[in-house]
Amino acid sequence: MKDGxxxxxxxxxxxxxxxxxxxxxxxxxxxxxxxxxNTGCGCCVDIYTVQASAEQLAELRTRLAAVLAEP
Structure with a gap:
């Protein structure tokens, strides 16, 4: 894993x-x-392991949560 x-x-x-x-x-x-x-099935779920900074991952979580909150 890269530093940070x-x-x-x-x-x-x-x-x-x-x-x-x-x-x-x-x-x-x-x-x-x-x-x-992609370790998901691809038909209904995609699962990826990514490496990023804590701030970048927090941004992704926030953006994905906003999408899930949409009707």
Missing amino acids: LISEEIILTTDEREQTVFSDWARRTGVDVDSLV
């Missing part, structure tokens, strides 16, 4: 809004989504 980075499992549904939040976050933080291994 935390490894965290991210679980996403295949909902387009969640996927977009994750992709946008990954692009901004330099996480290469194409190099991540």
Whole structure:
């Protein structure tokens, strides 16, 4: 693990809004989504282990929570 980075499992549904939040976050933080291994089934859930700073992971959690709170 790189200095200052935390490894965290991210679980996403295949909902387009969640996927977009994750992709946008990954692009901004330099996480290469194409190099991540998806350990979810892919039909209803995607599971990735990412490495990022605590602040970056907190931002992702906040953005994903906002999507889940939407009707």
